[in-house]
Amino acid sequence: MMTFTIALRNIFRQKRRSVLTISTMVGGFVLAAISIAWSDGTYSNVINMFTRNQLGHIQIHHHDYLERRSIHKTIDSVRAVVSALDTLNGIQAWTPRVYAAGLASVDDNSSAARIIGIDPESEGRATRFDRKITDGSTMAAEPSHQAVLGNGLATRLEAKVGDSLVIVSQAADGSIANDIYEIVGIASSGDRMTDQTSLYLHITDAQQLFVLGDRIHEIAVIANDLDYVDDLTENIQTALNSATLDAASWKEFAHSFYIAMKADQQGAWIMLFVIMLVVAVGVLNTVLMTVLERRREYGVLRAIGTAPKQVFTLVILEVMIMAVMSLAIGAGLAYLANYALSIHGIDMPQAFTYGGVEFTTMYTEINLRSFYLPALAVALSAAIVAIVPATRAAHIEPAKAMRLH
């Protein structure tokens, strides 16, 4: 206890030196916290772009639909699926979809199209479909033979809002599916590949065109929290209680995207390690300086009978007390910084694209690991770094040290 008091006194005795040491640690902590929060924020942002705004976090299909897509692999009991979803917590929204391929024509221009039947209302809630409309509007809530084109497809067909569009394809009963629709809007999902082929119809119109009855191909589910997706996927699978239906998380149905994300995140760990190293060297520098500067003091301590062990403990304690103070200050500052950046974001000097999606502003994400990881790094590096000077202080030769001035 006496050692602790001495350590505390030592810190306040040399205010300037302590402030220097503490600010090094605080600086390191905040730097690491921001970079973690920023990198996590970037990933969440990219993942959200793909899942939250397009694919959904979780998708429910006929069990081998993902391996080999076919118009015949349908969810036949939509009502049963929906009542299963209603029993679960953690679901923010869900939306049904129908998929088919067909030939789309406007006047003399034709192009292959991926026809996506959506329910405008629930799709708006789930993937904010209405926000993707760049021209015109989304289709009416009731099926009224209206179509929305991806902007790339619209360019290829030289189509504009108000034009009529003819779709020809094969229906699920083998007949020729063909009908005329009015183009009411142009959509941009942010994903160029998607926009070049996407043709959105009201789900009921699509079911009629392809003679699907009330069968659908997919239910996309949005979870309240991206981190909860894995658990929720399992819960949905259990609740479905069906051998013919599968619930898959985005990690499964967008597997290559997930792998790319993971590889990228591993790269982020290296960056994090470098930042930690910088923090550790900074701490080492100030602690070493402190000990060297105070050799005479330690000489006196030893001369009046302090055991080497006590001197060692004293130095370590001083560093640790400063570390704890740094963490408290750092956590506060890091929270403020991350909070500000999570709202205002950092504008990229140059927009970058990831998988065809363009990103201009990155936001930080405030999460637990952006606090405990830097805290661990600062505390550990301070402790390890302090061992060397502490050992040196403990083994100082009193007579020799006291002669120094």
Next chain:
Amino acid sequence: MRRFSLLILPIMAAQLLLWCNVSAADTLTEKRIETIIQEIDELYRSETSRGGMTMEIVTPNWERTLEMSFWSEGMEKTLIRIHSPAKERGVGTLRIEDEMWNYLPKTNKVIKIPPSMMMSSWMGSDFTNDDLVKEFSLFEDYTYEAATVDNPDTSLLYIDCIPREDLPIVWGHIVIAARRSDHLPVWQRYYDEKDNLMRILEYSEYTTFDNRTIPAVMTMLPQDEDGKTVVRYTSLEFDVDLPGGTFSLRNLRTPE
């Protein structure tokens, strides 16, 4: 002829006529086979016909039955018009020589079937567009010989038709079985180039229409998937007078 045409009763009728003409000799000489094939080709070039049929399509995923009328002139011209189900009422197919169009009344569109789509299914059935167009003639584009089959039925004759090498015919060869008594066809088996059986066309319900007896029912059984297509002639008239312009895009566009 690449494979048996769906609508081209001429072939069947031809076979019938010719088999009636040919004496019921027990051996299939090369000359006799050649005569049969040649007469099939030639006899029906100038014929016209008119009739009705139903097509029942069964696949693992769905079943549907079409009712339709058809008109034909020689080997070159065919017009088909669907009457039922209501959803497909008015849908038509016109072929003139090796060109083919589908008409879709709902969108008032005439779609020319590109060469790449010739092997695709006609209206979701097990018959292809090419089955309707019949770009190749049995007599000119195939060589033929008596075929030997496992466990032959002594009441049947077997002919093997092999496409000439310089032609883009997808089949490796076609084996035709016909009744020895009246030479009506019983089945045709289509093999690919590796000699795998790809599909079987079976004939049944031999019926007399307009003084000619033909199999009224043709059943196409694909061998690479489950399902079948059954075509049944409900009426059939030969050598009828067809109004001029029957086989025109204009007529295709004006159902009923």
